[in-house]
Amino acid sequence: MMSPAAVTKYAAPVLACIGLLAVWQVASLALKNDSFPTAIEAISAIPSILGDKESLINILASLRRMAMGFGAAVLVSIPLGLLMGRSAAIAAFFNPLLMVIYPVPKAALMPIIMLWLGVGDITKTLVIFLGVSLPVIYHSFEGAKAIEEKMLWSGAAMGLSPLQRLVRIVLPAALPEILTGCRTGLVLALITMITSEMIARQSGAGNILFNALDMGQYDTVFAMIIIVGAMGICLDAIFERVRARLVRWSEPQFDMPLSFS
Amino acid sequence: MTIVPARSSEWVRPVAQQEPASAIIEIDRVSQVFQTSARKDHVALSDISLTIEEGAFVSILGPSGCGKSTLLYIVGGFVSPTSGAAKMKGQAITAPGPDRGPVFQEFALFPWKTVLGNVMYGPRQQGVRATEAEAQSRALIEMVGLKGYENFYPKELSGGMKQRVALARTLAYHPEVLLMDEPFGALDAHTRTRLQNDLLNIWERDRKTVLFVTHSVDEAVFLSDKVVMMSKSPGRIRQVIDIDLPRPRRRNELLLDPRYQKYVVDIERMFDESDEGGVSA
Numbered sequence: 339m340m341s342p343a344a345v346t347k348y349a350a351p352v353l354a355c356i357g358l359l360a361v362w363q364v365a366s367l368a369l370k371n372d373s374f375p376t377a378i379e380a381i382s383a384i385p386s387i388l389g390d391k392e393s394l395i396n397i398l399a400s401l402r403r404m405a406m407g408f409g410a411a412v413l414v415s416i417p418l419g420l421l422m423g424r425s426a427a428i429a430a431f432f433n434p435l436l437m438v439i440y441p442v443p444k445a446a447l448m449p450i451i452m453l454w455l456g457v458g459d460i461t462k463t464l465v466i467f468l469g470v471s472l473p474v475i476y477h478s479f480e481g482a483k484a485i486e487e488k489m490l491w492s493g494a495a496m497g498l499s500p501l502q503r504l505v506r507i508v509l510p511a512a513l514p515e516i517l518t519g520c521r522t523g524l525v526l527a528l529i530t531m532i533t534s535e536m537i538a539r540q541s542g543a544g545n546i547l548f549n550a551l552d553m554g555q556y557d558t559v560f561a562m563i564i565i566v567g568a569m570g571i572c573l574d575a576i577f578e579r580v581r582a583r584l585v586r587w588s589e590p591q592f593d594m595p596l597s598f599s
Numbered sequence: 600m601t602i603v604p605a606r607s608s609e610w611v612r613p614v615a616q617q618e619p620a621s622a623i624i625e626i627d628r629v630s631q632v633f634q635t636s637a638r639k640d641h642v643a644l645s646d647i648s649l650t651i652e653e654g655a656f657v658s659i660l661g662p663s664g665c666g667k668s669t670l671l672y673i674v675g676g677f678v679s680p681t682s683g684a685a686k687m688k689g690q691a692i693t694a695p696g697p698d699r700g701p702v703f704q705e706f707a708l709f710p711w712k713t714v715l716g717n718v719m720y721g722p723r724q725q726g727v728r729a730t731e732a733e734a735q736s737r738a739l740i741e742m743v744g745l746k747g748y749e750n751f752y753p754k755e756l757s758g759g760m761k762q763r764v765a766l767a768r769t770l771a772y773h774p775e776v777l778l779m780d781e782p783f784g785a786l787d788a789h790t791r792t793r794l795q796n797d798l799l800n801i802w803e804r805d806r807k808t809v810l811f812v813t814h815s816v817d818e819a820v821f822l823s824d825k826v827v828m829m830s831k832s833p834g835r836i837r838q839v840i841d842i843d844l845p846r847p848r849r850r851n852e853l854l855l856d857p858r859y860q861k862y863v864v865d866i867e868r869m870f871d872e873s874d875e876g877g878v879s880a
């Protein structure tokens with residue numbers, strides 16, 4: 339027997355999904371618009387997309403670019419952010435640069451990048467890289483800045499070199515904050531992935547979606563939206579599990595429920 | 600009731616103290632000025648000179664904010680003084696090193712490591728084999744009274760428990776000089792007494808040099824060879840008092856010793872005088 343709290347935990351999202359689909363179904367039936375298929379029509383288009391080899395290759399190519407862009411961004415951004423957090427000089431150098439890049443939608447840079455690097459994988463991966471980098475740099479920076487100085491002193495007294503302190507004290511101490519940045523970065527990776535394929539129409543999940551739109555296959559359009567959304571939810575859930583494992587030591591000890599009574 | 604100085608004549612001073620003591624730490628006219636956010640210079644330490652002999656237990660006593668921690672950080676090499684210099688064995692102190700082990704007021708444990716992981720960190724860094732480091736660390740954890748808590752994370756410990764882990768973590772890598780910043784401040788009276796005894800035992804066994812910051816006159820007299828009394832704004836040394844009590848010291852015996860009582864009363868009186876502003880600089 340599950341406890342009431344457990345029932346709520348598992349049943350709530352399922353109910354929310356069913357509710358959303360029901361509203362969609364009813365709205366679609368009421369509007370009777372060609373470009374707004376019913377939920378059932380959209381869902382029944384999913385198996386044919388996933389069953390098609392061509393589409394599957396496209397979706398996997400998208401995921402591969404996303405993984406590469408995300409991975410490269412994390413590998414560069416974490417060290418950079420940590421260095422910025424621990425060195426005022428490095429922060430002073432990079433902060434203005436990042437401030438300029440920050441408000442620019444990364445997809446808006448695509449036409450230029452396409453001009454230089456073509457419409458292939460490199461361009462799209464680079465855009466994903468740019469989209470993921472900023473939140474990861476920012477959170478790594480904040481995490482490194484907030485570290486208790488005496489922790490580093492303790493390390494220095496034990497004989498850790500500055501580089502060892504960065505890797506073995508700053509990195510783990512800032513990990514909760516870094517992973518918060520990575521989680522935002524993961525969602526941004528998915529968004530920039532689709533956007534990049536929308537601009538450079540050549541392959542990928544975004545390409546299937548917009549081709550279907552051009553050809554008026556609206557059930558496929560909505561089916562792709564569901565597929566991309568589901569991918570996002572799954573990736574985020576997996577990441578959250580990994581994150582929770584890695585930073586168990588920092589999670590608050592007690593659940594303190596908010597009471598409204 | 601009579602107060603009997605218990606068998607004090609039988610007590611023999613340890614051999615190490617009879618040898619000509621050599622200076623291990625020399626603090627030479629050290630001043631520390633901080634730029635505060637109000638853009639006014641704040642003199643935290645003014646012209647401090649102090650020599651600490653090898654194997655000595657020296658306490659620093661003083662009101663809050665008189666620069667005790669700052670002085671400890673300078674000896675640790677974490678902060679460089681505005682003027683003057685600190686030396687260890689004749690070498691100018693420019694950086695932290697494993698020869699000087701700090702126990703910080705703020706504990707500064709590694710929160711991603713368990714109690715055992717924290718205590719093992721220093722020995723592992725120094726290249727001690729994992730099995731050996733673990734065995735030593737477990738013994739230290741037991742000594743500070745935390746047996747059974749080896750796999751707890753710092754967030755799962757109380758303030759006093761964290762303080763004990765911090766002490767064990769520093770003892771684990773055998774620094775020659777211990778720099779202890781109110782290490783027993785957050786402990787209950789019972790644990791405090793126990794750890795004072797344990798610290799004395801370790802010190803009597805290994806003859807480490809200890810620089811010990813405390814608020815407690817009682818604790819300073821009980822533990823130390825020398826008590827350095829500081830005064831506030833700017834932080835200066837008011838007086839250095841040699842505590843000429845026999846060792847090994849046993850708490851229950853010492854509490855009844857009139858010489859001990861006199862030290863405590865005298866030092867407390869000096870503090871009261873400075874509170875009343877009766878002492879001019």
Ligand SMILES: Nc1ncnc2c1ncn2[C@@H]1O[C@H](COP(=O)(O)OP(=O)(O)OP(=O)(O)O)[C@@H](O)[C@H]1O
Pocket residue numbers: 633634635641643661662663664665666667668669670704
């Ligand atoms: N980084 C800093 N910047 C500016 N002022 C500082 C800094 N560190 C310490 N001070 C000042 O120096 C003085 C001495 O500080 P310190 O921490 O050494 O005192 P303390 O004797 O250890 O006090 P307590 O017993 O409360 O721990 C204080 O007045 C404090 O405001």
Ligand SMILES: [Mg+2]
Pocket residue numbers: 667668669704780
């Ligand atoms: Mg202090």
